[in-house]
Amino acid sequence: MTTNGHAVREGYRWIRADLHIHTPASEDYAEPNVSYLEILQEAERRELEIIAFTDHNSVHGYEKMRQEIDFLQTLERAQRLTEDEQRRLHEYQRLLDKITVLPGFEFTSHFGAHILALFAPDRPISLIEATLLQLGVPPDLLKHGACSVPDTRHVTDAYEIIARAGGMVIAAHANGPNGVITETLRMGTSGQARIAATQHPSLHALEFVNFYTDHEKFTSPGFYNGKTEHYERRMFCIQGSDAHRLRRTTAGDGNAWHKHGIGDRYVELQMPANTFAALKALLASSEFDRVRVPKRDQKQWEVDTMRAGQSSERQVLRGNSPEALDTIWRDVLALANMGGGVVIVGIEEQGAGVVGIPHPEQASELLRRQVQEQITPQPYITMELMNYEGRDLIRMEVRAPETPPYMSRDGVLYVRRGSETVVADRGEIIQLCRRAIAEGASSPLDNGQDLELPRSGVEIVSAQKRAGSWLYEVRDLRTTAGVTRERAQGLWSYAISRYEDLRDGRIDIQSQVKWRGRLGLWRAYRQGNRTKYDLVHRDANGVIDHVFFGVSDWGLGEGWQALLSERDGDAIEQEPRAFRDDPPFPPDLMNGELPSPESEPDWGERRYRWRGRGGLWQIQDAEDGPRFDLAMKDKEGTSTQEFPSVPRDKITDAWLSLIRVQRPRTGIEVVSMSNDENGEIRFVFRNLRTGEVSNAPWRLQDIEDGTVRQYAARMALQDSELDEQKVRWWGNVGYLRPMRSQVDLVYRDENGVDHVYYAARRDELAGEWRELLEEFGEL
Known part of the structure; x- marks a missing residue:
C-alpha cells in the first residue's frame, strides 16, 4: 500500500505530530489566559495525535496540566465534582485517549541556540527538572518559563545530558533565530563546531522553519541528506509550529515570529502507534521515508486565518447545507459591491467546523448558475477546488470588473456589514451611487474641475512591497518605476517621505489643506529662490485621489493658478530638510x-x-x-x-x-x-x-x-x-x-x-x- 508515493508498512499508519508547542507557562506566550484543555482541543481540531509541551527552560506547563487532572480525579474519588468539573475531567480523558502529550522543554544553550528535549509521559517531573538543573538552569527559574538564562551548558554538552536522561534531542528552528545553524554562523565558529552542532550522535532531528523555501547551504533541509562532504550523516529533518498561541494570527499582529498556532507546521510520521517509544525508535533509525513534511500553500493559511476569527468584510465562510448553497450568490453580490473578496464553501461559520463539499462538481455548477441568473452586472468569479484537513472545499474569488452597484434580478442590493451579508440601507446605497459617479464620467459634482496635471513636481503613482522593501512608482515629468526610499534623493526622497507619513497615518492632511472646489493647496515652501507647492486633488466624494509634491507655479492650469492667487498672503515655510545638500548616505x-x-x-x-x-x-x-x-x-x-x-x-x-x-x-x-x-x-x-x-x-x-x-x-x-x-x-x-x-x-x-x-x-x-x-x- 502507498500513500502520496510513500509505502505504508502493514500495521503502520501516518500519524500527525507537532513536537514544538508552548503553553502559558512560557513567559512570552501570547495568550496567557488560554487553558491547557483548550490547547488539547485545538490539537484535536488540527488532527494531531502527538504533541509536546516545550516551554522555555521549564517543564512547568506539562506539570500544571497534570496537576489539574490529578486534582479533578481526587475530587471524583471523593464524589465532590461539580457539573463543570465533571465535564472538564471527561473532556481531558477523552482527548488524552486520542492524543499523546509529551513532557519536554526548549532549552537555551550557552550562546543562545535553542534545543528541544522530549521525554516519555511517565517520566517523573522531578527527574526532568533535575536534567534542567544539570543544564545550568538555576533552581529559582525552573518554574518561570524564562526565555533567557545565563551561563548554561554548551550545545553539544546539552545534547549528551538530555540523551543520557532518556530524552529525545531536536535542534529547534535550526535555520531560524536562535537555531544551532544560525548561531554557529553568527559566532563564526569552526567548521568542526558547526558539524558537531548538526551531526552530533545524540541529536535525533533538525527542526526547520520555512521548510520549502530556498536557502543557501547550511540553512536548507536538503543540505543534510547525507550526500554533502563533511556532513555525511543523514539527518531527520522536520518542522514544528513553535506555537505561542492557539491559532495563527495575521502577520501584522504582535510578534511576527510567534504568529503560528498549534499544528500550523506539523510533521507526519509512519508508526505503529502514537507513543513516545515508537517515535524515539523511528528517530533513532535510518528509515527516512517514514517521515514526511507536508507543504501548505498561502490559500490554506488564508483559511486558517479566517477560521481563527480574523475574517473581514471581504472574507466569507459558508457550510454545505442546501440553504447555504442556495444563498451564497448573495455573498458574491455583496463582495462585488465591496470591490471583491473570497468565499470559502465547506466550512461552517459558527464553530468553524470543516464539513467539506461531498459533490464539488455539482456544487460548483450550481453556484456558477446562480451567480449568472441572480446578479447584474455580472461579477468576475473564479472557483478552485482545494483540499483542507482531508476535505474538499471550494474557494470562490470575486472581482468587480465594473463599477458598483451590483444588484439582484429583483433589484435588491446586498453589502457586507462587518462579517454579515445584509440588504443595503439608504446610506449604503447612496455611497455606492456616489462611487459610481466618482469613477465614471464627470458630473455636476465636479464643479467643472476635471483634473489637469501640473507640469512640474512629482506624484507617487503606486507603492508595493517586495522582499521587505517598498518600491514606488514616481511620476516626474516621466514615470519611473521601482524606486526605493533608500535610493531616492532630493524631491523624490521628500515626496516618498511625505507619502509614507500619509500612508501610515502620521499626518492628518484633511485639516491642513486649503480648498478651492476639488483643488487644494497643502503647503507652500521655499526652495532656493523659488516657491514650491504641495497640491492635492479630491474626487466627487471628497476623497483625495492625487497628491503632487514640489510643484512650481509655471505651467499650471487656470484652476491651479486661481487657487494659488487666493493664497498669496499666506506664510511660506522654510525649505524641507530632504532638499538640502545632504546625500542619503555619508559622502565618504x-x-x-x-x-x-x-x-x-x-x-x-x-x-x-x-x-x-x-x-x-x-x-x-x-x-x-x-x-x-x-x-x-x-x-x-x-x-x-x-x-x-x-x-x-x-x-x-x-x-x-x-x-x-x-x-x-x-x-x-x-x-x-x-x-x-x-x-x-x-x-x-x-x-x-x-x-x-x-x-x-x-x-x-x-x-x-x-x-x-x-x-x-x-x-x-x-x-x-x-x-x-x-x-x-x-x-x-x-x-x-x-x-x-x-x-x-x-x-x-x-x-x-x-x-x-x-x-x-x-x-x-x-x-x-x-x-x-x-x-x-x-x-
Missing part, C-alpha cells in the same frame, strides 16, 4: 571612512536618563553579567541617591520598563556578522521599517552599492568593538555619527548587548529616540 561611504567628528576627543558624553524618580546612568559589562548604575530621587526631587553596580538578578520589572526601549521604526540593524567556511564575512540584517530579518547571510560584495544595507555593513565592521568615547549616551541609549537627515543609534539592552541602528531618519524618530536627540540639542 564608499571608502569606508567614518563620517563622524571622531577627531574631536570630547565627542562622547553621558547623561542620566530619568523616568519619574528613577534614573539610569549606564549598563556595564562584568564577568558575572551586566551591572547597572541606577539612581533614585526623593519625593520632592531635591536629592538623589545612587545605586552603583546593581547585578541583573536585583533588577525589578519597574526598572526593566525603564531599561527596555523599542527599536526605532527606521534604519537597518546588523543582527549578526560571522565568517563562513571560506573566511568571508557574512551579514544578517533587520529592516527596522518592516521588522523583517534577512533569511540568509549576505556577503559584502553581494550587497548593492550605495544602499543603506551596504553602509550598515561597513559601519558594523568598524563598530564590532564599540568605542564608548564616540557615543553620546543618555542612560543606555545613545547616538554616533549624526548626519543632517540621518543618525546612527545605539541601544544597550538588559543583558549588556549593544544594538546599533544605522541610518535612522531623524524626522521619523519617536519616543525615547526623539527625546535622546532633543536632550543633546540635535533636533
Whole structure:
C-alpha cells in the first residue's frame, strides 16, 4: 500500500505530530489566559495525535496540566465534582485517549541556540527538572518559563545530558533565530563546531522553519541528506509550529515570529502507534521515508486565518447545507459591491467546523448558475477546488470588473456589514451611487474641475512591497518605476517621505489643506529662490485621489493658478530638510571612512536618563553579567541617591520598563556578522521599517552599492568593538555619527548587548529616540 508515493508498512499508519508547542507557562506566550484543555482541543481540531509541551527552560506547563487532572480525579474519588468539573475531567480523558502529550522543554544553550528535549509521559517531573538543573538552569527559574538564562551548558554538552536522561534531542528552528545553524554562523565558529552542532550522535532531528523555501547551504533541509562532504550523516529533518498561541494570527499582529498556532507546521510520521517509544525508535533509525513534511500553500493559511476569527468584510465562510448553497450568490453580490473578496464553501461559520463539499462538481455548477441568473452586472468569479484537513472545499474569488452597484434580478442590493451579508440601507446605497459617479464620467459634482496635471513636481503613482522593501512608482515629468526610499534623493526622497507619513497615518492632511472646489493647496515652501507647492486633488466624494509634491507655479492650469492667487498672503515655510545638500548616505561611504567628528576627543558624553524618580546612568559589562548604575530621587526631587553596580538578578520589572526601549521604526540593524567556511564575512540584517530579518547571510560584495544595507555593513565592521568615547549616551541609549537627515543609534539592552541602528531618519524618530536627540540639542 502507498500513500502520496510513500509505502505504508502493514500495521503502520501516518500519524500527525507537532513536537514544538508552548503553553502559558512560557513567559512570552501570547495568550496567557488560554487553558491547557483548550490547547488539547485545538490539537484535536488540527488532527494531531502527538504533541509536546516545550516551554522555555521549564517543564512547568506539562506539570500544571497534570496537576489539574490529578486534582479533578481526587475530587471524583471523593464524589465532590461539580457539573463543570465533571465535564472538564471527561473532556481531558477523552482527548488524552486520542492524543499523546509529551513532557519536554526548549532549552537555551550557552550562546543562545535553542534545543528541544522530549521525554516519555511517565517520566517523573522531578527527574526532568533535575536534567534542567544539570543544564545550568538555576533552581529559582525552573518554574518561570524564562526565555533567557545565563551561563548554561554548551550545545553539544546539552545534547549528551538530555540523551543520557532518556530524552529525545531536536535542534529547534535550526535555520531560524536562535537555531544551532544560525548561531554557529553568527559566532563564526569552526567548521568542526558547526558539524558537531548538526551531526552530533545524540541529536535525533533538525527542526526547520520555512521548510520549502530556498536557502543557501547550511540553512536548507536538503543540505543534510547525507550526500554533502563533511556532513555525511543523514539527518531527520522536520518542522514544528513553535506555537505561542492557539491559532495563527495575521502577520501584522504582535510578534511576527510567534504568529503560528498549534499544528500550523506539523510533521507526519509512519508508526505503529502514537507513543513516545515508537517515535524515539523511528528517530533513532535510518528509515527516512517514514517521515514526511507536508507543504501548505498561502490559500490554506488564508483559511486558517479566517477560521481563527480574523475574517473581514471581504472574507466569507459558508457550510454545505442546501440553504447555504442556495444563498451564497448573495455573498458574491455583496463582495462585488465591496470591490471583491473570497468565499470559502465547506466550512461552517459558527464553530468553524470543516464539513467539506461531498459533490464539488455539482456544487460548483450550481453556484456558477446562480451567480449568472441572480446578479447584474455580472461579477468576475473564479472557483478552485482545494483540499483542507482531508476535505474538499471550494474557494470562490470575486472581482468587480465594473463599477458598483451590483444588484439582484429583483433589484435588491446586498453589502457586507462587518462579517454579515445584509440588504443595503439608504446610506449604503447612496455611497455606492456616489462611487459610481466618482469613477465614471464627470458630473455636476465636479464643479467643472476635471483634473489637469501640473507640469512640474512629482506624484507617487503606486507603492508595493517586495522582499521587505517598498518600491514606488514616481511620476516626474516621466514615470519611473521601482524606486526605493533608500535610493531616492532630493524631491523624490521628500515626496516618498511625505507619502509614507500619509500612508501610515502620521499626518492628518484633511485639516491642513486649503480648498478651492476639488483643488487644494497643502503647503507652500521655499526652495532656493523659488516657491514650491504641495497640491492635492479630491474626487466627487471628497476623497483625495492625487497628491503632487514640489510643484512650481509655471505651467499650471487656470484652476491651479486661481487657487494659488487666493493664497498669496499666506506664510511660506522654510525649505524641507530632504532638499538640502545632504546625500542619503555619508559622502565618504564608499571608502569606508567614518563620517563622524571622531577627531574631536570630547565627542562622547553621558547623561542620566530619568523616568519619574528613577534614573539610569549606564549598563556595564562584568564577568558575572551586566551591572547597572541606577539612581533614585526623593519625593520632592531635591536629592538623589545612587545605586552603583546593581547585578541583573536585583533588577525589578519597574526598572526593566525603564531599561527596555523599542527599536526605532527606521534604519537597518546588523543582527549578526560571522565568517563562513571560506573566511568571508557574512551579514544578517533587520529592516527596522518592516521588522523583517534577512533569511540568509549576505556577503559584502553581494550587497548593492550605495544602499543603506551596504553602509550598515561597513559601519558594523568598524563598530564590532564599540568605542564608548564616540557615543553620546543618555542612560543606555545613545547616538554616533549624526548626519543632517540621518543618525546612527545605539541601544544597550538588559543583558549588556549593544544594538546599533544605522541610518535612522531623524524626522521619523519617536519616543525615547526623539527625546535622546532633543536632550543633546540635535533636533
